[in-house]
Amino acid sequence: MMLPYLIVVPLLGAFAMPIIGLLGEKAREAWAVVVTAVTLGVAVEVFNTVWRGGILLYTLGGKGPLGNGVSFPVRIVWEVDLVSALFALMVTFVAFVAVLYSTEYMRHDTGLEKYYTLVILLEVGMLGIAITGDLFNFYVFLEIMSIASYALVAFRNDTWEGIEAGIKYMFVGSLASSFVLLGIVLLYGEYGTLTMAYIAKMVAENPTFTAKVALGFLIGGLLFKSGAVPVHMWLADAHPAAPSSISAMLSGLVIKIGGTYALARLAFSVFSLGINVRTMGWVIVLFACATLIAGNAMAVVQTDMKRLFAFSSVGQIGYILLGTGIGLAAYGSDVGNLALAGAIYHTVNHAIIKALLFLVAGAVIHQIGTRNLNELSGIAKRMPVTSFAFLVGAAAIIGLPPMNGFASKWLIYESSALFNPLVAVIAVIGTAFSFAAYIRVLFTFFGRPSERVLTAREPGKAMLVPMLLLVVAIIIMGLFPWYIGDRIMVPAAKTLENTGAYILALTGGA
Amino acid sequence: MSSERGMSLIVKTTARATIPLIGIFGAYVVSHGHLTPGGGFQGGATIAGAGILFLIAFGFGEMEKRYSHGLYSALEGLGGLAFLGAAMLGLGVAFFYNTLWHNGPLFNGRPGTLLSAGYLPIMNLAVGLKVFTGLVSAMVAIAAYRRWGE
Numbered sequence: 001m002m003l004p005y006l007i008v009v010p011l012l013g014a015f016a017m018p019i020i021g022l023l024g025e026k027a028r029e030a031w032a033v034v035v036t037a038v039t040l041g042v043a044v045e046v047f048n049t050v051w052r053g054g055i056l057l058y059t060l061g062g063k064g065p066l067g068n069g070v071s072f073p074v075r076i077v078w079e080v081d082l083v084s085a086l087f088a089l090m091v092t093f094v095a096f097v098a099v100l101y102s103t104e105y106m107r108h109d110t111g112l113e114k115y116y117t118l119v120i121l122l123e124v125g126m127l128g129i130a131i132t133g134d135l136f137n138f139y140v141f142l143e144i145m146s147i148a149s150y151a152l153v154a155f156r157n158d159t160w161e162g163i164e165a166g167i168k169y170m171f172v173g174s175l176a177s178s179f180v181l182l183g184i185v186l187l188y189g190e191y192g193t194l195t196m197a198y199i200a201k202m203v204a205e206n207p208t209f210t211a212k213v214a215l216g217f218l219i220g221g222l223l224f225k226s227g228a229v230p231v232h233m234w235l236a237d238a239h240p241a242a243p244s245s246i247s248a249m250l251s252g253l254v255i256k257i258g259g260t261y262a263l264a265r266l267a268f269s270v271f272s273l274g275i276n277v278r279t280m281g282w283v284i285v286l287f288a289c290a291t292l293i294a295g296n297a298m299a300v301v302q303t304d305m306k307r308l309f310a311f312s313s314v315g316q317i318g319y320i321l322l323g324t325g326i327g328l329a330a331y332g333s334d335v336g337n338l339a340l341a342g343a344i345y346h347t348v349n350h351a352i353i354k355a356l357l358f359l360v361a362g363a364v365i366h367q368i369g370t371r372n373l374n375e376l377s378g379i380a381k382r383m384p385v386t387s388f389a390f391l392v393g394a395a396a397i398i399g400l401p402p403m404n405g406f407a408s409k410w411l412i413y414e415s416s417a418l419f420n421p422l423v424a425v426i427a428v429i430g431t432a433f434s435f436a437a438y439i440r441v442l443f444t445f446f447g448r449p450s451e452r453v454l455t456a457r458e459p460g461k462a463m464l465v466p467m468l469l470l471v472v473a474i475i476i477m478g479l480f481p482w483y484i485g486d487r488i489m490v491p492a493a494k495t496l497e498n499t500g501a502y503i504l505a506l507t508g509g510a
Numbered sequence: 511m512s513s514e515r516g517m518s519l520i521v522k523t524t525a526r527a528t529i530p531l532i533g534i535f536g537a538y539v540v541s542h543g544h545l546t547p548g549g550g551f552q553g554g555a556t557i558a559g560a561g562i563l564f565l566i567a568f569g570f571g572e573m574e575k576r577y578s579h580g581l582y583s584a585l586e587g588l589g590g591l592a593f594l595g596a597a598m599l600g601l602g603v604a605f606f607y608n609t610l611w612h613n614g615p616l617f618n619g620r621p622g623t624l625l626s627a628g629y630l631p632i633m634n635l636a637v638g639l640k641v642f643t644g645l646v647s648a649m650v651a652i653a654a655y656r657r658w659g660e
Contacts (some may be wrong), residue, residue, distance in 0.1 A: 004605040059604055063604065
């Protein structure tokens with residue numbers, strides 16, 4: 001059973017970092033890379049186990065989740081189904097790539113011992129959210145993730161924007177976390193248990209008004225964390241202000257694990273049996289449509305490269321929410337299943353693509369020192385590899401066929417067209433905006449070299465290799481889209497929809 | 511600057527008398543975490559209170575001489591590692607399985623005595639160490655941060 005090592009290894013890495021840090025700079029970089037690489041290995045093993053064997057239940061502190069002589073769970077459980085395992089794999093992969101990239105990218109900064117500790121803690125928080133089956137445990141990991149990301153956004157505390165974005169993110173994020181906590185408190189007061197699968201059973205038997213209020217608080221808090229539209233303003237400041245390796249993790253992972261994944265997990269695994277899924281689904285679809293349009297449209301008018309990518313992340317979160325929302329509103333039908341599979345697929349794809357795009361932005365800033373698109377024309381002549389990586393990322397995020405973004409967006413378009421043509425039109429308009437935004441950047445990259453760019457050079461190997469790793473992942477995933485879709489994403493969507501099996505794994509299996 | 515040199519003679523003398531008492535009381539709360547109210551966090555915060563009293567009464571200049579950043583940060587890491595180590599002792603059964611309590615050899619005395627409760631005393635000590643070093647480091651870092659303008 002490798003599952004506990006998914007938390008143990010990065011925690012060991014984070015706690016040992018201040019001691020390893022005494023050995024010097026090289027030692028701490030090597031330690032961070034080794035720790036994230038080992039975690040990636042553990043995640044591959046866990047994914048393999050779950051893919052072959054179904055839901056994995058792990059009880060902390062005992063042999064089984066049930067108490068002595070009682071029939072309800074008393075211990076914290078980790079419940080890993082295919083979606084959790086897939087997202088854990090995605091988190092460890094992107095975190096490994098980002099840490100590898102930081103070894104060169106962050107070399108000019110001070111306080112790197114804290115930087116690596118925080119990055120690894122961020123990874124711990126996200127992995128914990130992915131695997132946990134306990135509501136309060138979920139909250140604790142959500143806070144580990146959030147607090148690590150507040151500190152990392154404001155890591156360059158000698159820049160005014162780092163501090164400003166950090167304060168904004170911290171205030172908004174703490175408020176959102178307290179909404180989540182309030183929702184959990186209400187559920188605990190009503191049902192007297194914190195285990196997700198057991199609450200699902202209780203909600204199904206006795207859906208009270210309090211449960212609906214709690215759901216409202218939880219959805220509100222988690223929409224904050226995912227950067228859905230009325231509450232996306234922190235994101236557009238936080239992602240550009242963070243160091244680029246961190247933007248890659250924030251944009252690729254944090255808003256998805258702490259936002260959309262947690263939302264889908266709570267909606268499907270906890271509330272879907274007791275509460276009207278159609279209403280819940282339509283609420284999410286409405287937010288998704290607003291997010292799609294506003295995020296992508298705002299991306300078109302940006303002149304700051306990282307801000308453009310940040311707004312594009314908001315837009316892409318719209319697609320993921322749309323898939324989740326249709327999955328709820330058309331619960332149990334083929335359309336719903338397809339939409340949910342598309343949302344899960346797009347989560348993984350967008351994590352890889354957006355990580356690549358932010359790493360490219362980081363390379364440009366690191367080599368040229370500006371991220372204003374008006375000053376950056378003609379980079380392709382001086383930095384061909386970086387520009388190629390950007391080309392692949394841009395093609396993938398718009399959804400051109402040989403890249404991985406195509407299949408996942410296709411699933412979402414197809415299911416939304418079958419669900420409601422108006423929603424499909426909104427999704428296509430969103431992509432049109434996104435296309436316009438990235439074509440603009442592309443023309444900048446491939447234009448005539450400006451003065452600033454003339455002396456630029458490619459970054460070193462430690463920055464190019466992570467980018468190329470992501471490019472390879474995008475192309476390989478793009479070559480076998482339907483194989484991956486049928487073998488992993490559709491079964492993952494099915495396990496997420498099957499709340500009965502989630503409950504049974506807790507009460508029956510153990 | 512007065513913040514460098516600390517407070518008046520009366521405050522310093524009182525602090526000399528109370529700092530050991532606060533420290534001992536905090537250590538008591540930490541070590542009896544499994545028997546009485548309190549525990550690692552509460553005791554650790556109490557001991558950190560003694561550190562902060564030292565910082566305020568004697569001033570930052572005196573604190574600077576006695577505080578070592580490397581040592582405190584290493585001890586904080588050590589506290590975390592000890593907690594994780596205690597949690598991993600029973601990994602043969604499950605993460606956080608209290609194997610010391612179930613089959614010894616240490617900390618499996620009669621419930622209510624000091625050497626009972628399995629890994630709990632170890633974890634309390636670890637958390638206490640982590641909280642104490644973390645809070646003191648945070649306060650020293652804030653005190654050292656920057657001066658107001660001239």
